[in-house]
């Protein structure tokens with residue numbers, strides 16, 4: 535089983551960026567925790583980050599060709615306005631789990647709406663790095679259920 539974790543715009547700055555909101559864990563540390571949890575769960579975890587919307591769209595297209603079993607995505611600010619990312623994700627047949635480190639619903643109004651929510655299986659927000667780890671767990675559960 536292969537799960538792809540996608541990190542969108544500005545998320546390479548985790549660890550340095552607004553630590554009160556996002557904590558001090560770096561993206562590399564988050565990826566290492568995801569890979570370790572993947573090993574525990576018996577699944578391969580690949581991670582990708584970009585600040586370029588086109589590069590993210592092309593990585594999602596490649597995921598279609600590769601046939602990944604599920605996607606865990608924190609699209610950052612793209613969550614709130616990128617129909618390009620949404621349309622790319624909608625091409626995939628596999629479960630998509632939307633995650634956010636912060637509780638977007640308790641923040642500024644523009645963060646309350648996700649253009650990805652409609653095409654995602656569900657959303658996990660507000661639990662810091664645990665949002666990703668919970669996202670990976672449920673992505674594996676849903677991907678396995680589809681294979682059964």
Ligand code: DQA
Pocket residue numbers: 543544545608609610611612613633634635636637638645
């Ligand atoms: C975020 C929330 C978004 O609103 C914001 O633009 C981010 C990070 C989060 O992980 O909490 O860049 O996706």
